[in-house]
Amino acid sequence: MLSDEEKQRYSRQMLIPGWDQERLKQATVLIVGLGGLGCASTLYLAAAGIGRLRLCDGDTVGRSDLNRQTLYSESSIGLFKVDEAGRRIARLNPSIVVEKFKVFVDSQNAGKLAEGCQVIVDGLDNLESRFVLNKESFRQRIPFVYGAVHGWLGYAGVFYAPQTACLACLMHPDIVSRDRVPVAGITPGLIGLIQASEVIKWILGRDTSLLGRLLIYDGTDLSFEIISVGKNPACPVCARA
Amino acid sequence: MIIFLKAGGELRTKLNPDVDYYTRRVETERGQTLRDILTGIGINPAFVAFAYKDDKVVRLDHVPVDGDVITLQPPVSGG
Numbered sequence: 001m002l003s004d005e006e007k008q009r010y011s012r013q014m015l016i017p018g019w020d021q022e023r024l025k026q027a028t029v030l031i032v033g034l035g036g037l038g039c040a041s042t043l044y045l046a047a048a049g050i051g052r053l054r055l056c057d058g059d060t061v062g063r064s065d066l067n068r069q070t071l072y073s074e075s076s077i078g079l080f081k082v083d084e085a086g087r088r089i090a091r092l093n094p095s096i097v098v099e100k101f102k103v104f105v106d107s108q109n110a111g112k113l114a115e116g117c118q119v120i121v122d123g124l125d126n127l128e129s130r131f132v133l134n135k136e137s138f139r140q141r142i143p144f145v146y147g148a149v150h151g152w153l154g155y156a157g158v159f160y161a162p163q164t165a166c167l168a169c170l171m172h173p174d175i176v177s178r179d180r181v182p183v184a185g186i187t188p189g190l191i192g193l194i195q196a197s198e199v200i201k202w203i204l205g206r207d208t209s210l211l212g213r214l215l216i217y218d219g220t221d222l223s224f225e226i227i228s229v230g231k232n233p234a235c236p237v238c239a240r241a
Numbered sequence: 242m243i244i245f246l247k248a249g250g251e252l253r254t255k256l257n258p259d260v261d262y263y264t265r266r267v268e269t270e271r272g273q274t275l276r277d278i279l280t281g282i283g284i285n286p287a288f289v290a291f292a293y294k295d296d297k298v299v300r301l302d303h304v305p306v307d308g309d310v311i312t313l314q315p316p317v318s319g320g
Contacts, residue, residue: 035320103320125320150317159296170298171290171316188320214298216314218249227293232300 006095010049020204021049027203028052030117032105032133034059034081036068036183037147038123040192041199043071045121046089048200052097053089056113057081057123058104068185091234105129110136119199122146123192134159134167138238143208145198147191151182152219154191157210157229158198164212169232186195187219242271242307244278252315255284264310274309276301290316 007014010021014088029050033039034057045172046121061076061084069081076084082100089098103109106129114120114136122145124130130146137144143160146167158165184234201208208228216225232241247263248256258265269278276286278300292299294311305311 025249032320123320125318127316127318130318147320148317149313149319150250153315153317155314155317174287175290175316176285176287177318178317181317183319216249225296227296227298229298 006049009093013048018204019207023203023205024049024200025051027119028054028117029119029121029199029203030054030056030114031121031123032056032113032129033123033125034069034085034122035065035125036149036185036188037192038121039069039071039085040189041123041147042085042089042123043092044102044196046093046096046201048196049093050096050199050203052100053100053141054101054113054117055082055085055239056101056103056105057085058102063215068183068188070189083171092118105132107132107135111139114140114142116143119202120144121199122148123194124148125181126179127171127175130167135237138162138166138241143202143211145189145195146203146214147195149181149183149187149191150178152184152187154187154217154219155214156191156194156198156217157214158202158208158212159236160211161231165231166235166238168237169235170214170229184219187217190217190219243268244305244307244309244311246282247312248311248314249312250315250317252284252288252313255288256282256313269305271307272304274284274301275281275299275303275305278305284313288315289313 061072071085071088088097138161146157148155198208
């Protein structure tokens with residue numbers, strides 16, 4: 001049941017036809033990585049009233065994070081991102097339950113982290129961990145809301161294998177990627193909000209525009225393209241399902 | 242036959258576009274896979290995260306036909 005305060009807080013979004021605030025309140029969402037993508041999605045999912053946010057990041061805030069990681073400020077430097085994010089959410093929307101995990105996701109802990117979640121949100125900064133999460137998403141049949149950025153370029157998609165392709169259908173794990181990528185702060189902000197939007201729509205049972213598809217955003221010419229990602233019959237993760 | 246390769250992000254500099262800012266015209270033999278074509282023009286396929294044609298992903302073993310326009314996208318790993 002929504003309290004009177006909650007009805008007031010969410011009154012503007014509850015005007016949207018088909019909006020079910022109670023469903024959002026009952027939902028648990030796992031956000032892995034609280035960098036530029038994770039900051040944007042976390043803030044708006046908390047504001048929208050997702051009842052339980054499970055935050056996972058083993059990192060602390062550095063000064064070079066502050067061009068894009070908007071949950072933090074100068075005084076956050078050196079502190080754990082999950083703690084700072086938790087404090088910010090508590091100020092924004094104290095009714096949200098925040099579960100904090102000061103760990104980096106790996107194949108050992110991914111299963112436990114994802115257990116009981118309705119959606120997994122990718123806020124990671126490397127491909128290897130994304131493939132771990134993608135595999136877990138497939139194993140537990142939890143949708144994986146993918147996002148990634150580089151400079152002015154950003155990708156977002158929703159993978160729900162075996163119903164759709166998975167991340168490993170799109171790209172193979174042997175591709176070459178950089179460790180420390182250039183990032184225009186706006187790019188993860190934009191992609192993170194698209195991810196948050198897809199999470200909310202999924203929980204509300206609405207069509208998620210990016211299910212089995214990939215949005216490619218290029219800020220240099222402000223282009224948005226959406227492509228279909230077909231299942232790969234040779235996919236090492238989901239082909240046999 | 243002629244195909245057109247387009248590239249996003251940092252792949253553009255590797256592609257050396259000659260038609261417009263994004264596009265390179267490539268003369269190639271029929272039957273070659275996209276992987277063969279990329280290697281032939283000096284692009285390591287490992288630098289290509291995925292490729293698509295007509296808004297659908299195609300694999301590197303895809304065999305293009307005359308006039309195809311294929312877009313290549315680089316690995317994007319940041320967050």
